[in-house]
Amino acid sequence: MNTRLLPLCATLLICLIAYAACVFQFPAMFSTRVAGNLLTDNAFLGIAAVGMTFVILSGGIDLSVGSVIAFTGVLLAVLITHYGVHPLIAFAIALLITTAFGASMGAIIHYLEVPSFIVTLAGMFLARGMCFVMTTDSIPIDHPFYTALQGLFYRLPGGGRLTFIGCLMVLVFLVGIVVAHFSKFGSYIYAVGGNRTSAELMGVPVARTTIGIYAMSGFLSGLAGIVFSLYTSAGYSLAAVGVELDTIAAVVIGGTLLTGGVGYIAGTFIGVIIQGIIQTYIVFDGTLSSWWTKIVVGVLLFSFIALQRILVFLSLKRTTATSGG
Amino acid sequence: MIRLNTAALTKAMPQLLSLMLILFLNYLAFPGFFEIRLQDGRLFGSLIDVLNRGAPVIILAIGMTAVIASRGVDLSVGAVMAVSGALAATMTVAGYPLPVVIVAALGTGLACGLWNGILVAYFDLQPIVATLILMVAGRGIAQLITEGSIVTFTEPGLIFFGTGSFAGIPMPILIAVSLLVVAIAVVRRTAIGLLIESIGINRSASSYAGLNSKLLLLVIYGFCGFCASLAGIIIAADIRGADANNAGLWLELDAILAVVVGGTSLFGGRFSILMSALGAVIIQAMNTGILLSGFPPEYNLILKALVIIVILLAQSFSSLGGWAFLKGEFRSKGGKRQ
Numbered sequence: 334m335n336t337r338l339l340p341l342c343a344t345l346l347i348c349l350i351a352y353a354a355c356v357f358q359f360p361a362m363f364s365t366r367v368a369g370n371l372l373t374d375n376a377f378l379g380i381a382a383v384g385m386t387f388v389i390l391s392g393g394i395d396l397s398v399g400s401v402i403a404f405t406g407v408l409l410a411v412l413i414t415h416y417g418v419h420p421l422i423a424f425a426i427a428l429l430i431t432t433a434f435g436a437s438m439g440a441i442i443h444y445l446e447v448p449s450f451i452v453t454l455a456g457m458f459l460a461r462g463m464c465f466v467m468t469t470d471s472i473p474i475d476h477p478f479y480t481a482l483q484g485l486f487y488r489l490p491g492g493g494r495l496t497f498i499g500c501l502m503v504l505v506f507l508v509g510i511v512v513a514h515f516s517k518f519g520s521y522i523y524a525v526g527g528n529r530t531s532a533e534l535m536g537v538p539v540a541r542t543t544i545g546i547y548a549m550s551g552f553l554s555g556l557a558g559i560v561f562s563l564y565t566s567a568g569y570s571l572a573a574v575g576v577e578l579d580t581i582a583a584v585v586i587g588g589t590l591l592t593g594g595v596g597y598i599a600g601t602f603i604g605v606i607i608q609g610i611i612q613t614y615i616v617f618d619g620t621l622s623s624w625w626t627k628i629v630v631g632v633l634l635f636s637f638i639a640l641q642r643i644l645v646f647l648s649l650k651r652t653t654a655t656s657g658g
Numbered sequence: 659m660i661r662l663n664t665a666a667l668t669k670a671m672p673q674l675l676s677l678m679l680i681l682f683l684n685y686l687a688f689p690g691f692f693e694i695r696l697q698d699g700r701l702f703g704s705l706i707d708v709l710n711r712g713a714p715v716i717i718l719a720i721g722m723t724a725v726i727a728s729r730g731v732d733l734s735v736g737a738v739m740a741v742s743g744a745l746a747a748t749m750t751v752a753g754y755p756l757p758v759v760i761v762a763a764l765g766t767g768l769a770c771g772l773w774n775g776i777l778v779a780y781f782d783l784q785p786i787v788a789t790l791i792l793m794v795a796g797r798g799i800a801q802l803i804t805e806g807s808i809v810t811f812t813e814p815g816l817i818f819f820g821t822g823s824f825a826g827i828p829m830p831i832l833i834a835v836s837l838l839v840v841a842i843a844v845v846r847r848t849a850i851g852l853l854i855e856s857i858g859i860n861r862s863a864s865s866y867a868g869l870n871s872k873l874l875l876l877v878i879y880g881f882c883g884f885c886a887s888l889a890g891i892i893i894a895a896d897i898r899g900a901d902a903n904n905a906g907l908w909l910e911l912d913a914i915l916a917v918v919v920g921g922t923s924l925f926g927g928r929f930s931i932l933m934s935a936l937g938a939v940i941i942q943a944m945n946t947g948i949l950l951s952g953f954p955p956e957y958n959l960i961l962k963a964l965v966i967i968v969i970l971l972a973q974s975f976s977s978l979g980g981w982a983f984l985k986g987e988f989r990s991k992g993g994k995r996q
Contacts, residue, residue: 632795
């Protein structure tokens with residue numbers, strides 16, 4: 334079997350086992366209600382995680398995700414509530430700004446040859462600072478268009494709700510899979526992440542690809558911000574603190590190598606769902622505190638990284654064995 | 659003890675100039691900025707305040723410099739601060755004597771650092787990934803220790819570390835300066851500094867040259883964890899309580915920023931602990947300046963972002979031979995890079 338698929342299979346297996354264990358203890362968790370809520374509650378996380386997967390596949394990292402989500406939320410709230418702009422126009426403005434923001438970070442990373450870590454750190458400070466400059470209050474959004482979007486859901490048998498934002502997340506994942514595995518841009522991303530120098534020598538437009546990756550991450554963070562503002566009906570500058578860590582964790586748990594070049598978008602989806610299951614379990618249990626989420630996610634991160642190291646070690650051993658060295 | 663030759667001073671010029679500029683702007687915003695007075699046997703004044711508030715980041719930056727010089731990064735220092743602060747507060751409330759509390763808290767920090775070091779050195783993980791684990795899980799562990807509440811204490815011995823003073827100098831400054839002196843002495847008076855630079859520049863070459871790079875990395879990360887726990891104790895003592903959620907939040911980023919402002923490259927190699935401490939002071943002077951001038955403290959983030967961008971531009975400019983180009987003696991691109 335292809336060793337590259339092994340982390341993905343392990344993730345899927347752990348997800349199924351975790352869900353089965355939850356259902357065994359709380360039979361009520363086996364319902365379309367819980368499944369629908371898993372999608373709705375983690376919609377913004379999932380959308381941001383798709384962007385993060387592309388960035389990590391290219392060998393980079395984007396720390397600005399959480400701040401950009403908060404920035405989008407505050408911007409939407411200010412535009413809609415204070416200036417009376419129609420939400421659709423506000424969405425377009427927000428997505429335009431976040432995409433340009435991501436693209437400029439990509440340009441700095443490529444042309445100034447600085448680590449993505451420090452550039453996106455500056456982006457994180459900048460976006461969070463811009464939130465505070467706009468407002469430090471939590472601004473509610475009360476617009477008929479929002480109410481209409483929030484009321485848009487498909488009732489599953491069993492009372493579960495497939496909401497608009499939940500479906501949007503699934504759609505983003507599907508588009509992400511298509512882009513990653515069935516488009517030229519996707520293969521460029523894998524090439525740059527695998528080995529940048531050889532990608533450049535093969536004729537991959539590295540500049541365009543790098544800027545495109547971060548622009549896409551910016552766009553998806555903006556979209557996640559829109560979803561988050563639909564989810565909470567408010568814009569708050571301190572919202573979504575630390576979401577970048579959750580998304581990175583989801584990507585790693587999903588079997589993507591942080592060294593770049595190896596991984597699947599679908600794995601990230603499972604990573605997001607695993608985090609959602611842990612949270613749901615804690616809610617169902619009622620006596621555990623939410624900080625257990627962090628510890629369990631930390632333990633999962635460690636196990637997956639260890640698993641990846643073992644796999645890489647084994648495959649290296651096999652290549653040296655077959656090449657006779 | 660530190661050879662301050664003119665070359666070192668020229669190298670530190672950008673940082674010194676920007677510190678002076680920030681201090682001058684602070685003076686414009688608040689005319690009493692440079693006043694220092696002795697009251698109740700303790701020094702007071704804005705300058706002292708800058709050092710006092712900056713002490714935790716200075717301490718973090720000392721450990722972080724060693725880690726970054728070895729071509730790594732430690733994202734977990736903020737979480738380690740929360741863990742050791744939580745442990746110190748909880749043990750104090752439970753009635754343990756002060757020495758036991760301090761040793762336990764510092765030991766925990768050391769253990770956290772060693773854990774990171776094992777992952778980086780022996781498991782060969784990327785430092786960002788290895789320390790990310792503890793960054794995520796650490797706050798959870800801290801919450802577990804405090805059982806989700808903010809543990810407050812009134813034990814004067816522990817509080818002394820945060821608000822006490824010795825010979826008129828506040829304790830945080832005293833701790834930070836002593837650590838700074840010891841660290842510089844150890845790094846520059848022994849071969850350790852050179853060895854750290856060597857593994858930062860090329861780890862496998864250093865290993866081939868007979869250097870036990872795994873053990874050295876373990877020591878470096880352990881030291882960084884130790885520094886983080888020291889900063890955690892100071893912050894907990896300062897507010898007389900341990901807040902597992904907010905203690906040391908984002909301070910890892912401040913520490914990294916301080917090291918970068920100090921001129922140590924994120925690609926490892928040549929480093930200066932003193933310059934990192936200067937970087938931490940610059941950051942704190944900016945913080946204090948914004949508070950004194952009456953701007954909302956949130957502007958700090960934008961200022962920090964701009965500082966990072968300017969430094970990146972300057973570093974990239976000089977590494978691409980920009981200065982030489984301006985002087986009209988543009989030589990080859992290589993060679994200039996360190």
